[in-house]
Amino acid sequence: MERYHSRKIEGYWQEKWQETELYRSVVRPDQPKHYALTMLPYPSGDLHIGHWYAMAPSDCRARFMRMRGYNVLFPMGFDAFGLPAENAAIKRGIHPHVWTLQNVEKMREQLRSMGAMFDWEREAVSCLPGYYKWSQWFFLKFYEKGLAYRKRSPVDFCPQCNTTLAREQVWGEDRHCERCSTPVVKKELDQWFFRITDYAEELLDFSKIDWPERVVTMQKNWIGKSEGAEVIFQLETGDELKVFTTRPDTLWGATFMVLAPEHPLVEKITTEPHRDTVREYRRQAERQTEIERLAADKKKTGVFTGAYAINPVNSERIPVWVADYVMMGYGTGAIMAVPAHDERDLAFARTYDLPVLEVIKPMEGVTADGELFIGLEDGVMVNSGPFSGLPAPEGREKVIAWLEETGRGKRAVNYRLRDWLISRQRYWGAPIPVVYCPSCGVVPVPYEDLPVLLPEDAEFLPTGESPLKHHKEFLHTTCPKCHGPAERETDTMDTFICSSWYQYAYLSPYHEGPLPFAQEEAAYWLPVDQYTGGVEHACMHLIYTRFFTKVMRDLGLVNFDEPMLSLRNQGIILGEDSEKMSKSRGNVIAPDELVERYGADTVRAYLMFGWRWELGGPWDSKGIEGVYRFLHRVWDLLLAPVPGSGEEGDPPAEAIKALRRKVHQTIKKATDDLTEFSFNTYIAALMELSNLMAKVKKDLYQTPAWTEAAESFVLLLAPACPHLAEELWARLGREYSVHNQAWPVWDKELAAEETVEIVIQVNGKIKDRVMIPADAGEDEVREIALEREVIKELLGGKPPRKVIYVKGRLMNILP
RNA sequence: GCCGAAGUGGCGGAAUUGGCAGACGCAGUAGACUCAAAAUCUACCGCCCUCAAAAGCGUGCCGGUUCGAGUCCGGCCUUCGGCACCA
The missing domain is CATH 3.40.50.620 (HUPs)
Incomplete structure (x- = not known):
């Protein structure tokens, strides 16, 4: 019999799919849609195993949704502007345009070898004028x-x-x-x-x-919201100094002010005797940020400006300093320093011998770590005039209200986001x-x-x-x-920017008209239902594209708030040495070579089977062999005839039942696993089914139960191994295409076990196992269990004190 | 320092969410087939003791809840990510 020959069948079916436009996705208003999207690659010129790891399981999921009756859009494109193209131009004299489009061409071919259900009619390349327009x-x-x-x-x-x-x-x-x-x-x-x-x-x-x-x-964390108050301090020069604080309840403890070196008021308020030192300090700070920010020894430095501010809550006169531990880019670039309750302010105060005034005391029953009560948000206000005695959280609110009433400040929110x-x-x-x-x-x-x-x-x-x-x-x-x-x-x-809206570009690439994409496509497909990609974009692309969508909504372009409803991250495949793959380490796994040797289906299935998808891990070149063997076994299992089958009498009824049971259990398992992106257990379930089929093949080959198993198997395999499944489907005499078939439905009754093994424990230790009918009630099981020799012996003739029964699983007897 | 994720056989990983720890696969061991090797097939495969069986131990560590804990609670340790004078 002909053996499984991946290269032959994969090329054949890829062409056939293209000819028959199997993966064209068109608007079908009567069918529920599913927009599956995976992050678009940069056209570096070589598709690496990481791309496969991201895309092949995503494709599997999209195919699963398609078989479940959704009209699926699964597009692909290229994030084609960017530095590597320009660097290649500088290094090798190739024009970025040429370099990029050559790479796109090559990667398109590599992507095709994956056998994914990309709709190439919707491809978008971001460096083309029709896109960047x-x-x-x-x-x-x-x-x-x-x-x-x-x-x-x-x-x-x-x-x-x-x-x-x-x-x-x-x-x-x-x-x-x-x-x-x-x-x-x-x-x-x-x-x-x-x-x-x-x-x-x-x-x-x-x-x-x-x-x-x-x-x-x-x-x-990236957006970094903090809530508090903006407080206005009057300077003796007549200027107003605004500071942001999250702890308005500690205002009475402010014993000095600190300005960032770049703060615009520094020059103005510095008094004559301090001018030179302040200027020198600012110069130094400027140089330092440019030369070496690494100096993380965290020593606090600063200089006094000679100016004084008036604390608005108690009219205390407090000195104004300049120090580089205050950043111009956050808040107002100035702070009130409360050394008693802030670690950094305390370090500064200790260095320059500034006063420390305690205004928050731990609540009763809580002891402060050191002599001072640093950083904690609970406590009781003390030395704070009329607010003394208030719990700190309540104090914060009251102080803010008081600031607003008296015009000395207001509630304020600050974000770390720039x-x-x-x-x-x-x-x-x-x-x-x-x-x-x-x-x-x-x-x-x-x-x-x-x-x-x-x-x-x-x-x-x-x-x-x-x-x-x-x-x-x-x-x-x-x-x-x-x-x-x-x-x-x-x-x-x-x-x-180009990748912030590419999911919209796919709807009608290089759109001509008044708007960037076709409205009738948008109305049907948007928003993206399932997005997949690497977590490294969490604070870049994934924030930007959310931002874009919100602006687009405010422009009236779309009518939803979020671009992608569901997101899943895959992990990273490392080299066999457990290190990050890199050319210099020489541990790079090239998918093209793997496809050549094992076929795309093996590579796809191994990428799903080898790791938990969201974690990834080191490549194992032995592991892929196992999957390759599995697909060969599947081929023989479904296609090799059993000599003399159907000649000797009736097939055993028990075996038929067992096979059908396994088939329906597998359908359920595969459905659940693919829904949850649990690709590894989905493949494992297929392996289990094939193992059982191999065992019963000689008895059941060509019986209706066998045919059901074989066809179900091919359908369940189709999302993972689209070429092999298509070939098997054809060879089983079924009509093209397997990818237009409905996902099988599991029958609860057929999947149910008739008898189950339950464990009998005495005092929580397993002492015996016994097969019982699956629908047996507690009394029935109890009777069986108490009659077992081992159990009788252990109980010594006495009735048990207590019996715990977990249906279909275990009985725990306490003597 | 803060936030998050993860620690299960030699390895990748399962475990219906509190109920048989180790599914499936890799590696390994023994056997079959073969002149031989490869491929394939069959069996075994957590540790410890043992000819063997039984017992005992076992999901990073310590403790707790429970008839019962990989799973829940408290306290640590390690690894990997993210953030970090953010007021």
Whole structure:
């Protein structure tokens, strides 16, 4: 008999699927829809095993939903702008455009070899003008709504990538670039920002989405909401100094003020005798942030300005200091220091011998850790004038009310989240559609002039300035308003903008018309039902795309609040040495070679079977052999005839029952597991069924029970191994295509066990096992159990004190 | 330091959510087939003691709740992620 030959059948069916447009997804208003989406790849030119690990199980899930009767949209595209293309150009002299499109072409082929149900008619490539026209369109809409603005400020700059970065793209303690791991430096630049902070509060609401707790927590931490009060301190110079505090109940304990070195008031309020030291300190601080932020020895330094502030609650005169432990970028860039109840303030006070005044005492029964009551939120206010004696949480509210009444402050909320810096000083991105006119100022490019085309013939050398700046024809333009000479913005947009709306682009790629996507498609498919991808995007892409969708809703483009209703993260496949895969380590697993050797179906099934999907782990080249053997066994099991079958008498009724039982149990298990993304146990269940089928094959081959088992098996296998299932389906004489069949339904009665083994415990220890009818009641089981020799002996003729019975599982007898 | 996730055989991992710990697979051992090897098939496969059986031990550690704990509660330890002078 012909053996399982993966390469032959996979190529054949991939062509057939394409010819018959099996995976075209079209709007069918009478059918429930399911929009399954997996994160789009960057076209690096090589699909690696991580892509497979993300996409193949996602495809399996999408196929499962399709068989369950949903009209499924499962699109694919490319996040095609970005640095590697430009770097390749610099290094090897290939134009980014050529490099990228070649890579897209290659990866398309690699993706096809996976046998996924992607609808290629909906493919979108973000570097094509028909796509980035709309990325620019969104910029203009954001600008119109006041959500895009230009501002000069100290920003993070990656000296390796030669561009500024968003706060989200700066990682780790050493504040390195997310792409190249180089530590970033600060630069004072004019940059475009998106006002994501306007949506901070709404982004904290996760009630409408089923996302992993992990991602929700990371986003909550990232947004970093803290509630408290803004308090106004009068300075003796007559200036007002605003500070943010989460602890207005500790106001009476404020014994000094601290300004960030960059605080605008510093220069103004510093008195003559202190001017030189303060200036020197500021210079030092500035240098330090640029040179080495790593100095995490946390020694507090600062200088006195000579100025004094008046504490609004008790009119105490308190000194104003400058210190670099206060950051300009958070709150107001100034704090009231309460050394008695804040660790950092205490360290500072100890260093410079400033007074420490205790205003919160532990509640009765609670003892403070040290001599002071640092950081804890409960306690009783003391030394706080009329508020003394109040519990601290209540005090906070009362003090805020009092501040508001007396005009000395107000309730305030602060977020850690910063506005999204979207300017990049690179060539390979969508140009920011703005013109600078000497007489009209900042002028947005009119919608009808979109796209602002990226010129092909730029010099993309990494100078730290945008290459477009040196492209004269691009740079020089006319003002859309006054038609006088003007200059274009030469920075391009962060590629995360392109990926913030790609799920909408797939609906009608490169859409022509007044809006970025077709409304009739949107009305049917949106929002995304199931999103899958890596957790590393928790605080970047996944926040940005939520932000985009909320803005789109406010623009009237969509009528929902969240882009993706459900999200699942896969883990990471490591090299066989348990290290992260990398070319330099030489531990990279190439999927193309695996497909060549084992076939796509084996690779798919192994990626599902080998690990818990959300965890991932090290590759095991022996493990994939096991799955390969399994698929070979399946082939022989379903296709190899049993010589002389059907000749000798009736098949045993018990075996038939057992087989049917297993089939229906497996249907249930597979259904539950795929619903829950438990791919490994789903494959294991198929293996169990095939093991049983192998055992009973010689007795039951070609009986109706066998046929039912065989067909069910193929249907259950179809989402995981689409090619093999299609081939088996055809060879079993069924009509094309297996992927248009309905998912099998399990029959509760057939799946039910007739007899079950229950465990008999005495005092919680297993002493005996006995088969009982599954529907036996407690009394019946008790009778059987107490008659067992072992149990009788252990009880010594006495009646048991107590008997616990768990139906169909166990009986625990206490003597 | 704060937040989160995870610790189960030699390995990847199961365990209907409080009820037979180790499904399924990898690796291993023995056997069958073979001149031989590979492939395939069959059996065994947590630890300890034992010729064997029985007993005993066993889900990171310590304690608790319970007839019964991998699962629940309290306290630790380790690993991996995220955040971090955020006022």
